[in-house]
Amino acid sequence: MPAASPFRHPPLQAAIVDLDGTMVDTLGDFCAALDRVADELALPRVAAAEVERMVGKGSEHLIRSVLAHVGADAGRFEAAWASYQRSYAEVNGRHARVYPGVVQGLEQLRARGLALACLTNKPTAFARELLQAKGLAAFFAQVFGGDAFARKKPDPLPLLATCQALGSAPARTLMLGDSSNDAQAARAAGCPVVLVTYGYNHGRPVREVDADGWVDSLAEAAALL
Template sequence: MNSLHPNHPAWRAALIDLDGTMVDTLGDFAVALNAMLGELALPPIGRDFIAHTVGKGSEHLIRRTLMEVDGVDDRYEEAWASYQRHYRRVNGEQAEVFPGVVEGLLRLQRAGVPLACLTNKPTAFAQALLEKKQLAGFFRHVFGGDAFAQKKPHPLPLLESCKALGVPPSQVLMVGDSANDAQAARAAGCPVILVTYGYNHGEPVREVDADGFIDRLDQLVPG
């Protein structure tokens, strides 16, 4: 299949999202968030809520979780410290690499496509997860939500990642699972492909403005 609309130039590098794109991390989020809530003597949260909420960074996830179970987020600082501790402990234990990811990364690597992982997950957590799932070696750079002054859907992380790869944005493909990734790519001038199996805040991913959709990462055709 063609990865991009014919009007797009061939891409020479790629930025790949992590949660919902390469790794199913809902299990990790569920364990860490519910351990945090238990410490705060608050009720647990369900996986559906988590799937609809992840993707905009840990700060957003924690604030939304507190609002959902308590109606206020005035215990954010306490919750943040607890969540960080629990997530560091469980990072990768309940997570699974999606089918086709390793094969897709191998194809891109063999084609000589420079890659960076670009995620809103904190950089240290992202790096540790990639290493645990034996994916770290595919990437020249790993940029998390704390790597730059803004997070996706702001274009800044994409523009800075393109600079790090030494390739202009118009020739750097963004691969993600949500409107966050697509909006950031559009604003940065990058082509964008979305996977169909990710989270996308509970909304149908094919309704997002993107250049194409794939069911597995190994369907990507290097430009």
């Protein structure tokens, strides 16, 4: 499917790029870590299709969602959270792959003179490690995770704080993501937003989300600008 038509926006200064589901397919990492948690706590494992619907709102939300899905007591959160932190640190990047077109897209955005930041709901340390492991770290002037600010996407605070760190105005800062979390945060922050069509959008078609455009590859994003 071709990219959406170019949209009108002020001249861009920067771009903020989501990580999971936008640049890197990390579903395998999530599943591997959650399988370890399930085995350690004697809980049922969760199918990948179900995990895919749960990711995107931060690790704490993921763990609470998994516990609810398997019918476990919410009081087991602390044990599950500690197990997940250990498990994810061990598997981070091992079962993940960079989506086709990501490197080309980042190169094109950088060639246009845009400052780039990675903003994700994944914990910052895990995000930095993953970007480094996948050869993407050098593209980004700033990297912020879900623990970097008081609130996570879809709240606009992370986007506004990232714009401030980049020295860019929100109206001149493009958000590139894969889900309603990214779009809602961008709309509330006053940033234009383009979504990829292949990521994790909580089981919903991404073209239903209010956005300025959709692309099948990050390599198509520059053509919209």
